[in-house]
Amino acid sequence: MTVLPEGIGGWLRRRAVSSASGVALVFRDAEIGYAELADRVDRLAAALQQRGIRAGDRVAYLGNNHPSFVEALFATARIGAVFVPLNTRLSVAELGYMLTDSGAALLLNSVSLDPIAAGALREAGRPATRIVVGEADADDPVVPDADAERYEDVLRNAPAEPVDLPAVTLEDRALIIYTSGTTGRPKGAVLTHGNLTWNAVNVIADYDLAGSDRALMISPLFHVASLGMGCLPVLLKGGTVLLEERFLPGGALAAIERLRATAISGVPTTYQLMLDDPAWAGTDLSSLRMLTCGGSPVPARVRDAYEARGLAFSGGYGLTETAPGVTMLPARFSVERAGSAGLAHSFTQFRIAGADDPGVLGEIEVRGPNVFLEYWGNPDATAAAFTEDGWFKTGDIGYTDDRGFLFIADRVKDMIISGGENIYSAEVEMVLLALEG
CATH class of the missing domain: 3.40.50.980 (Rossmann fold)
Structure with a gap:
């Protein structure tokens, strides 16, 4: 008997047995089962x-x-x-x-x-x-x-x-x-088999991913968010990945209805474009149970329009170097904690450098089994990316509230200093998003 590796290379061969009748991928409406996919990979x-x-x-x-x-x-x-x-x-x-x-x-x-x-x-x-x-x-x-x-x-x-x-x-x-x-x-950024595995475990644990889920990939897989938060956790769990070649708002809406997608992930812009598409009002979205969004908070107009159709967003924060998940905001907090990036994933930790109290701004630092190994061929950059006690320095400025929810204020290098005061571009953007038009 062949002993399968610890790494992700053994996932599909295992699923070819445990999910032999399951559909792994759907592309252009053609289904590829787990057994067929494992054979093609071999x-x-x-x-x-x-x-x-x-x-x-x-x-x-x-x-x-x-x-x-x-x-x-x-x-x-x-x-x-x-x-x-x-x-x-x-x-x-x-x-x-x-x-x-x-x-x-x-x-x-x-x-x-x-x-x-x-x-x-x-x-x-x-x-x-x-x-x-x-x-x-x-x-x-x-x-x-x-x-x-x-x-x-x-x-x-x-x-x-x-x-x-x-x-x-x-x-x-x-x-x-x-x-x-x-x-x-x-x-x-070099990600190990362990980084990818533990990130997938975080997603399965914290987003309540099920083996029956059908996740529509509208974002490119070459981006770590689509790969790490969507494709890999779904395949590890034995669900179905619905592959869209490229994002078109009307095409994504049609795919949700036609393929009965249960989950979709994107960024605020993709959700806004779908909302503004002429097909929005007439599309059957009843199969959806999970919407995840990263990159920045969902504007209130977009959030409210989706909630009016019974759909709530789960947010999150991450980086390429963290494979990518650091935090997630459960959908039930999408209004109560609007603007927050959420709580730390189950097997990941973050801290605010130099800040022990809520509301104090500082650089966000992360550690956990999903944090990357190194920058390829660049030991100096790798060394500079970590603190002496092994935490990854994200380059993002944030703070927590009294319940540990993370809020992102800015990038360290994007902060504006005027008259001796710090101005955070993310806060300016949130004000602009609240304006009509």
């Missing part, structure tokens, strides 16, 4: 091995939401390699830097982004195996470079399962996600 893992990928090697992915993203993530995890999801909105130069910095040995990319992927590899100046996913759009055909392999051909010709699997543990690297780079070159 074939891709074997194909990666055939192409020289070994434990610790980096495999990059550039594309919109697609089953191959999930397959590639779990296949790399299965053989102890490291997955590097790339932001599809970045320039060729930015993508080239990330390919160079991560040292990616193989790149998977959607056919629609093939020219950008090829350009990024040229920018990186490094040879890499390239596998193209999907079929060209008949209205906008893209012909991949001759040196690129086709994804389905790769799977079809691969062995049924990988060989000589390494003993992957929770301490091993699983993912490199690049930060925004607003203060210079983006840094690659």
